Amino acid sequence: MYSATSFAQSKYTISGYVRDATNGEELIGATVYISELQDGTISNEYGFYSITLPKGNYQVEFHYMGYVSVKQRVTLNQNQSIIKELSPNALDLEEIIISGERDDKNVKSTEMGTMKLDPAEVRMIPVLFGEQDILKTIQLMPGIKSAGEGSSGFHVRGGGADQNLILLDEAPVYNASHLLGFFSVFNSDALKDVKIIKGGMPAEYGGRLSSVLDIKMKDGNSKGYDFSGGIGLISSRLTVEGPIVKDKSSFIVSGRRTYADVFLKLSSREELKNTQLYFYDLNVKANYKISDKDRIFVSGYLGRDKFGFNDVMGVDWGNITGTLRWNHIFSDKLFSNTSLIYSDYNYEINASFGDDKISILSGIQDFNFKEDLQYYLNSKNTIKFGLNAIYHTFIPGKVEVSSLDTLFKIEDDFALETAAYVSWESEITSRLKINAGIRFSDFAALGPGDVFTYNEESIVTDTTNFRKNEIIENYWGFEPRFSASFLLNEKSSIKASYNRNRQYLQLVSNATSGTPMDAWIPSSNIVKPGISNQVALGYFRNFNDNSFETSVEIYYKELQNQVDYKNGADLMFNPLIESQLVFGDGRAYGLELYIKKRSGKLTGWISYTLARTENQFDEISNGSWYPVKHDRTHDIAIVGMYQFNEKWNVSATWVYNTGDAVTFPSGKYMIDGRLVSYYTERNGYRMPDYHRLDIGVTYYRKKTATCESSWNASLYNAYGRENAYTINFRQSEDDPNVTEAVQMSLFRFIPSISYNFKF
Amino acid sequence: MKSLIIAIVALVILSSCEKVVELDLNSADPKLVVEGLINNEAGPYVVNLTYTTNFFNPDKIPAVMGASVIVSDDAGQVDTFTEIEDGVYMSGHLQGIEGRTYFLNVIVDGTTYSAESYLPFERPIDSVLSEKIKFPGTPAHAPKFYLISTYFTDTVNVVNHYRFRTYLNGVVIDDISLLNDELNDGESMSLQQFTADFKKNDTISIELCSIDEKVYTYYSTLADVMNTNPMSTSAPANPISNISNGALGYFGALSSSKMSIVLK
16 A cells, blocks of 8 residues: 555656757657657657656667667656767668657657658759759648749648748748749758648647648757758858857858859840849857756848849848747756747838839838747646737838838838647547647737728728727637547557637738738738638558558638738728728638658658638629639649669659639620720639659769768759640730730759758 | 739749640620710710620621610710611710719610719820930940820819820820829829830820729729739739629710820
8 A cells, every 4th residue: 555655656757858969959859768668758849858757667768760769778766867869870771770669650649730841851852943942842742732833832721822830940931932932931951840730730839720830940060060051053052050169059050042143144135134133041040058957049040032123123022030049947847948039021122213213111020929838747648838929010011212201101000919828738548649729819900000991882981090009909719729649559540630720910912922022911900810720530550660651631621701802902002902802711621642651762752632722702703612723623742762872862753733723714805996805703714734743863972971962963844844834815916806825834844953062 | 013023033034935725715695895985075975885705706896786875964965876887886966074974874685784974174284294314224325215204283182083095196005004193182293104115206195084983993903904914913803894784894984185295
């Protein structure tokens, strides 16, 4: 009797960090497994883990994909801190031993609709102009669709391109594309971990309806200096990382710049010579371990696109983000992270006319405070809770003319977005795991400013003036989140999830995606916050000792308060832009299949999505449901990588999707001597089906102790498919009564070569 | 502007290619298209009635024959138009007068279509000036082109909408430049045009038309459809017509003033 109570009371905690032995980077999602209890935990996004066990002797195993596992015997009679460093596997894939416990996370965790990308794998996949790009790679996953040829915009399970919460070290990135969307702002060299969540979002994420793309930057090598980089056709990259104080503090600086404009200078054509066209990125991060319990991180991103034509007209736009974080371990069971975050996105258009210079500035700026706490109650229960407050400033448009004073300025908008959440992850039985959470969010549109109300004909009927920080409109709501997994056997599970999300800022875009001039519009007296409800069900199964991973997921998503422009909307710097909007609902449902081969000489995956996405607006197509532009019935991606030997690797991807829904004319007529198209319904036609094959070859030079390098060659659109980018209609030059359809396609046979090094 | 940027970027960096493709488009039921204008100059005025046709139909646009077309105003004028050729209906005694509202009534196959439009007061053009400037940002020796500036004064406390027509030696070269006084009510306003098409000794005529708001909306939404570029605009839609019963086109009353200069 005595021994039983004593046993129940004597519980101790093992906590610590899991790191990469070569560079000291914390490993996110590493498994800590107690073989005697068949129980374990995983390290969090800062590499921290904590597990509480009864007193005893245990073998503790540390596992991480692509790393050599480590086992350690522990006599647990007091709380212990174990910092474990794991070494990466050698490149030779045949030597990798697949172990049952570590590679079945996809089956056993409650996460569904979640994909992780390994930056090393991204490197092998052939891409346009050889620019590695995680946003392009995630578009090869089921349920994630590209917004168009060469675009870094994406749609998750039918959601809009603005419904993705894109976080770079916790800072929201408002425009993730460079060069009108052909490249993303993420420089793969500086990234450590990329995770996308399509459904069943945990309660700690909020603010967007459809997905979370959570990107973590590297912390920087704390063991020694590293220089790495690449030289490509379009851009070059250089990364420097190293310790500031060995094992205590490190930094990383990574930069990238394109040089298409340098080639333009060489052009013999005057108009090309005077064209300015480039972008650059700079990622900087440093961290300092104050003590075993405290660590601070400072990270920043700066990226800018410059486009200018003859000094007559120029556009330049970009993001700036900054994050200051403090990790604190209150006790071996309670982990805290406090973040102060700054995000800024703006664009500026400059034009000169005669002696007048006109500049138009628009943007969004955030100050963001976040507090996240993780409490490791015991080996079966973890509780997460936290707070978030964001102060937004929206600059819809400021026009300045050099010869006049400010010509006119649309009033800035201000808002305070706050949220609190709690979630509970629990192993109810050895087969059933749940993650239940709730998020409360509030959005207050704040003064100062004039607020308009409109009648049905978009005429201002009333204007109310609000003082500074006076609440114009307040919205709030609860966002329940739930996911569960039930283990059918060691190799397979079924999972279910439900999530409700609220979004208080919507991007009203009248183009495909990623144009810098799209406007973020906050919720107001006119615009209601978007709400989504999603249910998903999935079956997960691994084969051949976890070397094959497969899943089937189905989802249904309902979207409320979606925004679109009125027909004939007047947009450019309209102070009454809200009068140009219409509001409606959306729905999306689909089936996603995924099979991945994870080991051996041949690796890769096949993903297939069968889906439908529709909107309903009273003002459009007589109020009936119509397909949205990115509604694609079938979407297939096949990715294969073959490692011949230590030196050669070949890879190929093939994608196919149903053409976008598009509005084409169903007739024509004459007005003012012009032929005009007659339209009957929204998005009633389809663009031609899209398909493309890309191939790539990587050659690794002999690796020495201090230096490694590789050559990568790729061919984009290898069989030269002329995919339709746009289809336009025009009067034939020969006979003005004859109309013809003209298809424009981009990117046939784009070869590229790049050289990558590290020393 | 957005489409311009995209077009330039596409030109500069992309290996794009264009080709004529075969598309299978639906044949929508024919719809009535009305095009009627009344102005403050002496009549007669014309109303054109046509039908929509299949998009790839190479034949002439079909005319609507045998319709009844009546235009009246709020001062009691009523005029029945006569069909002078297929689908072209001409007024008799009707005279457009500033400050009156005009009503169109069209009956085709027993269906009535109607519209109304206010004929605004004429705004005179104050001046049309030309100067030769080089394309901004180009080197000092770069060729110079004509910049044409048209000045006029808006009336205070009245909502005004304007449409410009530009004639080069008597031929219309631009007729969809639109302005409104939403942001500069009662101020001096100007339209500036800069093209390489203007040469020495050319006669440039500018016509300033005052139109009502619904006609302005029609022209501006028509301009959107005319510039349809799938990357730059929202899904294309029919221009917002001021005619009832789902007919396409518009009925507009306008007053116009004109001024010409010869380039030196």
